[in-house]
Amino acid sequence: MYRFKSKAAADVIYLPEAARQVLEALRREPAQQGIIEVADLPAAQQALLAAVEVDEAAFAALVAEAEAQGEPPPRRQGITLRQRVWPLLDMLRLSEAERADVIWQG
Structure with missing residues (x-):
């Protein structure tokens, strides 16, 4: 598990694969x-x-391509990236407002 911490917000916890995806999004x-x-x-x-x-x-x-070929559009599987990053994005906003660093530990 990866735990993101800030003095400005509650901890945000990710499983390793989700944390990898989020950290890559953060570059x-x-x-x-x-x-x-x-x-x-x-x-x-x-x-x-x-x-x-x-x-x-x-x-x-992908949806447009499927529709153009007359196929049913694909459905999202699992949690979207938008849903996954929302708690961390909220933490980043609160941390910026309170001038607090964000740390993570895996």
Whole structure:
């Protein structure tokens, strides 16, 4: 398990595969521990939002392709990236407002 912590918010916990996906969206190495300093919080939020946009655009392209071929559109399986990053995005916003670093430990 990976635990993201900040003095500004409750902990956010991810299983290893989900944490890897989130850390890659943050453009961070999936290390066992790390920090997002206050100065980097706005960029981290933007990175998560950009990753969600890319994920949703890729899925929309699959739906459009299926519809163009007269096939039923695919359905999302499991948790979407938007759903997965929402708690961490909230933590990043609260941490930025309170000028608190975010750390993680795996």
